[in-house]
Amino acid sequence: MSLKQEMPEQKPEERxxxxxxxxxxxxxxxxxxxxxxxxxxxxxxxxxxxxxNIDIPxxxxxxxxxxxxxxxxxxKESNALPAICGRVCxxxxxxxxxxILGKKGQPLAIGRLERFCADYERDAGVKSPEKPxxxxxxxxVIGAGPAGLTAAxxxxxxxxxxxIYEALHEPGGVLTYGIPEFRLPKDIVRQEVDYIRNLGVDxxxxxxxxxxxxxxxxxxEFDAVFVGTGAGLPRFMRIEGENLNGVYSANEFxxxxxxxxxxxxPDYDTPIKCGNKVVVVGAGNVAMDAARSALRLGAxxxxxxxxRSEAEMSARIEEVEHAKEEGVVFNLLTNPVRILEGENKxxxxxxxxxxxxxxxxxSGRRRPIPIEGSEHVIDADIIIVAIGTSxxxxxFAGSEELETTSKGTIVVxxxxxxxxxxxxxxxxxxxxxxxxxxxxxxxKQAVATINRYIENRS
Amino acid sequence: xFYNILQTxxxxxxxNLMKVEAPDIAKAAKxxxxxxxxxxxxxxRIPLTIADFDVDEGSITVIYQVMGKTTKQLTxxxxxxxLQDFVGPLGTPSDIRKLGTVVMVGGGVGVAPVYPQARAxxxxxxxxxxxxxxxxxxxxxxxxxxxxxxxxxxxxTDDGSKGHHGxxxxxxxxxxxxxxxxxxxxxxxxxxxxxxxxGVTASYGVETLVNLNxxxxxxxxxxxxxxxxxxxxxxxxxxxxxxxxxxDVDFDLMMSRLSxxxxxxxxxxxxxxxKCGDDCKCH
Numbered sequence: 001m002s003l004k005q006e007m008p009e010q011k012p013e014e015r016x017x018x019x020x021x022x023x024x025x026x027x028x029x030x031x032x033x034x035x036x037x038x039x040x041x042x043x044x045x046x047x048x049x050x051x052x053n054i055d056i057p058x059x060x061x062x063x064x065x066x067x068x069x070x071x072x073x074x075x076k077e078s079n080a081l082p083a084i085c086g087r088v089c090x091x092x093x094x095x096x097x098x099x100i101l102g103k104k105g106q107p108l109a110i111g112r113l114e115r116f117c118a119d120y121e122r123d124a125g126v127k128s129p130e131k132p133x134x135x136x137x138x139x140x141v142i143g144a145g146p147a148g149l150t151a152a153x154x155x156x157x158x159x160x161x162x163x164i165y166e167a168l169h170e171p172g173g174v175l176t177y178g179i180p181e182f183r184l185p186k187d188i189v190r191q192e193v194d195y196i197r198n199l200g201v202d203x204x205x206x207x208x209x210x211x212x213x214x215x216x217x218x219x220x221e222f223d224a225v226f227v228g229t230g231a232g233l234p235r236f237m238r239i240e241g242e243n244l245n246g247v248y249s250a251n252e253f254x255x256x257x258x259x260x261x262x263x264x265x266p267d268y269d270t271p272i273k274c275g276n277k278v279v280v281v282g283a284g285n286v287a288m289d290a291a292r293s294a295l296r297l298g299a300x301x302x303x304x305x306x307x308r309s310e311a312e313m314s315a316r317i318e319e320v321e322h323a324k325e326e327g328v329v330f331n332l333l334t335n336p337v338r339i340l341e342g343e344n345k346x347x348x349x350x351x352x353x354x355x356x357x358x359x360x361x362x363s364g365r366r367r368p369i370p371i372e373g374s375e376h377v378i379d380a381d382i383i384i385v386a387i388g389t390s391x392x393x394x395x396f397a398g399s400e401e402l403e404t405t406s407k408g409t410i411v412v413x414x415x416x417x418x419x420x421x422x423x424x425x426x427x428x429x430x431x432x433x434x435x436x437x438x439x440x441x442x443x444k445q446a447v448a449t450i451n452r453y454i455e456n457r458s
Numbered sequence: 459x460f461y462n463i464l465q466t467x468x469x470x471x472x473x474n475l476m477k478v479e480a481p482d483i484a485k486a487a488k489x490x491x492x493x494x495x496x497x498x499x500x501x502x503r504i505p506l507t508i509a510d511f512d513v514d515e516g517s518i519t520v521i522y523q524v525m526g527k528t529t530k531q532l533t534x535x536x537x538x539x540x541l542q543d544f545v546g547p548l549g550t551p552s553d554i555r556k557l558g559t560v561v562m563v564g565g566g567v568g569v570a571p572v573y574p575q576a577r578a579x580x581x582x583x584x585x586x587x588x589x590x591x592x593x594x595x596x597x598x599x600x601x602x603x604x605x606x607x608x609x610x611x612x613x614x615t616d617d618g619s620k621g622h623h624g625x626x627x628x629x630x631x632x633x634x635x636x637x638x639x640x641x642x643x644x645x646x647x648x649x650x651x652x653x654x655x656x657g658v659t660a661s662y663g664v665e666t667l668v669n670l671n672x673x674x675x676x677x678x679x680x681x682x683x684x685x686x687x688x689x690x691x692x693x694x695x696x697x698x699x700x701x702x703x704x705x706d707v708d709f710d711l712m713m714s715r716l717s718x719x720x721x722x723x724x725x726x727x728x729x730x731x732x733k734c735g736d737d738c739k740c741h
Contacts, residue, residue, distance in 0.1 A: 212546070
């Protein structure tokens with residue numbers, strides 16, 4: 001079986017000195033060769049693996065024929081954010097997982113081909129989309145992250161007037177504050193956001209729903225509301241020393257770096273302290289992003305501490321490989337129990353215990369159990385806690401009758417409708433922290449419901 | 459987004475007032491809430507307590523002390539110029555209701571957030587005793603405004619140039635030692651003043667509230683940078699506060715967290731001064 005085309009990348013020793021994108025993208029020649037590997041299955045499984053149901057064989061065959069304009073056109077019919085998805089989707093768990101080529105060799109590099117098309121369009125100049133006929137209806141979208149942007153694009157395509165309310169000063173949600181420049185350049189996010197603006201969507205930044213207006217007020221003002229506010233509330237470990245100077249949530253660390261551009265301090269005003277020895281707790285994509293950002297900020301030693309083993313790490317394999325290449329150390333089966341305090345309430349290290357894996361727990365993964373007497377100290381001047389996030393409850397203030405779960409997520413039916421009529425929700429605020437593309441899929445699904453709701457009422 | 463600056467005014471040395479056009483925020487604002495502003499594209503986000511809001515005019519007033527680069531740059535902005543970002547109202551509004559007699563204590567620039575709360579307590583039907591203080595008479599702010607919304611007003615200065623020679627907390631103690639019934643005390647000012655104040659009132663068993671202003675980025679609960687230890691539990695000042703029961707706050711931890719970026723703050727200010735100097739021409 002043939003192998004997929006290698007992704008050109010910045011060399012590890014070079015890239016840890018900059019925040020430029022690591023993966024450089026296929027050349028035109030590589031893209032055409034890679035597209036040529038597609039078996040053009042009569043019954044393509046890949047499409048079913050895509051949360052937004054992109055016509056994958058359709059766009060791939062256009063690349064093979066060098067009709068890149070049509071290829072990007074097909075992508076955009078199903079996905080408003082192809083440059084982003086092509087970079088950050090876990091394709092190995094989705095479309096590529098179902099590719100027949102993968103049964104005997106390497107699956108088709110669908111994500112890289114998607115990225116190629118989006119980058120091609122960017123270089124060629126993005127065409128402004130045609131504005132559809134107005135429906136005369138207006139929909140509010142809360143949160144300008146992956147779910148909200150996708151929902152807004154779909155709603156605009158249906159002819160509705162769309163206003164997005166975003167709490168931060170830049171749209172993009174996690175794409176802007178969370179995922180670093182070296183994995184997803186902010187110019188790309190801005191370009192995709194501009195495309196959505198060009199569909200006629202009005203984005204109001206600096207607008208915190210739950211504080212400046214309630215969900216109920218928006219329900220009165222608009223014909224329908226979509227909530228896509230994600231999971232923005234950082235979880236902490238609840239161990240001794242967690243509020244010491246030098247302990248960051250991954251959210252704070254990454255927001256300082258990405259949204260506030262602290263890596264360019266003092267040209268940008270927001271500072272960050274990176275320290276020499278950094279410990280990152282957790283092993284998801286966010287943990288990898290934090291660890292690799294710390295290296296780029298000049299940390300001498302970055303250690304990822306995780307209580308389970310490599311097999312249970314939730315980060316994409318590609319991200320873990322990148323982190324290893326760059327010199328991030330992995331201390332697996334290790335769990336922090338106490339953060340150690342030095343002068344002026346500043347961190348000096350973290351006491352950990354070694355763990356072993358027992359019987360599977362409710363998540364289906366083997367439960368980590370502490371090994372008695374294995375306490376040891378890892379020196380650190382910065383600790384970054386990346387053990388997950390929950391939905392931010394601010395949004396619900398003043399709308400307490402909206403049904404939520406004990407985990408703070410919004411309860412919705414199979415059509416994404418919440419307990420309040422005309423209010424749909426999707427993405428991490430419904431599922432808890434998940435992926436960009438699943439949030440986009442949820443946004444898209446919710447719009448179908450909103451369209452039906454609006455039609456039934458008029 | 460851009461937000462028009464409607465008015466700027468120097469109150470006392472290094473303390474300025476700025477009124478910003480923000481009609482939606484003004485409509486929603488309540489005493490005890492704050493805003494976060496960012497001057498320009500490369501700016502940092504800083505939280506400032508709402509010192510006043512005017513629904514008819516559609517304006518929010520903030521009062522700030524010149525401390526570092528951002529506040530220094532703010533002083534260069536004039537009426538008619540703009541801020542890039544102005545977000546609010548943030549934080550949980552103060553718990554204001556009719557209690558009886560409420561003592562409002564403000565120190566330095568902390569008098570600014572005390573003012574709308576004192577007004578709201580009075581409107582709720584309380585007897586409001588206010589105590590405001592500063593280093594000296596020249597640094598005292600909002601004396602007339604506070605007099606208007608208070609049933610009794612006391613002044614303290616560190617050097618005795620006006621009112622009581624000493625600290626605002628001395629007057630608090632005198633009131634608590636007298637026959638005066640006090641149902642609540644609200645103290646807002648520099649962290650050390652709030653800590654000392656909390657210590658003074660603790661033995662009297664009178665409920666004492668403080669407003670905390672730690673380092674924040676988003677102000678919506680997303681970064682956790684503003685976490686404070688209250689009654690042994692971790693709270694986010696931006697959403698759980700900024701108002702907390704003084705007896706439960708770990709002030710030492712809060713003060714050390716406030717000092718974490720001191721070297722960077724100094725560097726930013728020096729770099730700004732080098733670029734702009736005191737006779738800045740670029741604004």
